[in-house]
Amino acid sequence: MPRTWKTAILAGLSSCALATAASAQNYPFTAGDYTEVSMIDVADGGGMQYATFLADQWRKxxxxxxxxxxxxxxxxxxxxxxxxxxxxxxxxxxFASLPDGAEDERRNQAYRDFMKRTDAQMSAESGDRTKYRTVMGSFLLRELKFK
Known part of the structure; x- marks a missing residue:
């Protein structure tokens, strides 16, 4: 292979390497929405009761x-x-973002008004559901979107 061809090929490869190195310095993702995931263990024989709760109250x-x-x-x-x-x-x-404290309280009040229940009533209802389900924990994810 003639020397000029080798030089041209090496120059072309070098320019590709420089472009790749420069683009690799920028993070390829942008932050997206959050997803909170709750892990639920359903007691034997409690599947229908919990499914009914999910389809009715939780969905509402x-x-x-x-x-x-x-x-x-x-x-x-x-x-x-x-x-x-x-x-x-x-x-x-x-959800797109986490609310601050004041917004969180405003939402909680709006939710109580919508459900027509007090915190004590909702807490008691949650306690009643422990007969057929256990909340094992939760985790918070954030989507990473490709740029």
Whole structure:
């Protein structure tokens, strides 16, 4: 191969390497929405009762939050091939940002008004659901969108 061809090929490869190195210095993602995921263990024989709660009360509360613009979506996922100790269900709620304290309190009051319940009543109802479900914990995810 003639020397000029080798020089041209090396110059071309070098320019590609420099462009790749420069673009690799910028992070390829931008922050997206948050998704909070709750992990639920359903007691044996409690599946229908909990499914009814989710389809009625939980769904109603999520639709209210969505109508207010507080969340962008929600879903129920079944852990189809669960192993011992893993949750049966995952409840997800997606939202664009976390509210500050004042906004959080305003939302809580609006939710209580919508549900026509006090904090004490909602806490008691949650306690009653422990008969057929256990909240194993939760985690907060943030979507990373490609730039």
């Amino acid at each position: 509360s999520q639709e209210f939050a969505k109508a207010q613009g507080w969340i962008t979506g929600y879903a129920v996922f079944s852990n189809y091939n669960s192993r011992p100790g893993e949750p049966d269900l995952y409840l997800s709620v997606t």
